Amino acid sequence: MDESEDVPKDFIKLKSEKLSVDEVSELVISPYCGAVSLFIGTTRNNFEGKKVIHLEYEAYTSMAETEIKKICRDVRQKWPSVKHIAVHHRLGVVPISEASVIIAVSSPHRAESLEAVMYCINTLKASVPIWKKEIYEDEYSWKENKECFWANSEK
């Protein structure tokens, strides 16, 4: 068997169309891997008692792609057996219960891909320039990830 035919790849996409779990999983499947781990971030319908109508996402697209590439590079340093990584993030309006982000990682054995997926989503929330606006019935709110080191949390 010639594993050099299956070079590790990063699949990064920011798009306004509905995300597909099937599509993202299939990107990372490899005959040399026994595990594919997935994270799907979906939109909730409520926040602090307020009904959320939908979410809107915007991004500094070129820098977001660069930051996600850095995350992939870090994943490969920490878990060298990881094969393929896919990160798809939706932009624009995301209706309730639909996916805003899907992350998939493949590896020969399950521990590495499970850990790598968690690292990806945690680091994305801390470092990738993407913003989420929650639209309620009478108002809206720009959200702030607690992972964001410069956010103005309770003082």
Added chain:
Amino acid sequence: SEARSPDGGSFPAQVSVLYFARSAELAGLRCETLWVPRQVTSLQLWEEIVKVHPRLAVIRDQVVFAVRQEYVLLGDQLLVLQTGDEVAIIPPISGG
């Protein structure tokens, strides 16, 4: 002919400033070109931008810059800017 100064610091650079999320709402636009000093601290650069868009002052404690796509805190860090550089105002992020 070009004006020269001994330190080159005050000769201006024309940078592209990008506004996102709350900062775009406060500034009323998403991008523009501004003339700024070529050498400037990140805090001084913020103050230059607030002169143009005073409504941004309310988010000063919450934002960072991305200068040539690298994050920079508002403070004493000296920036060396060139015409064409991209400077983005980055409110607290909320991806994922």
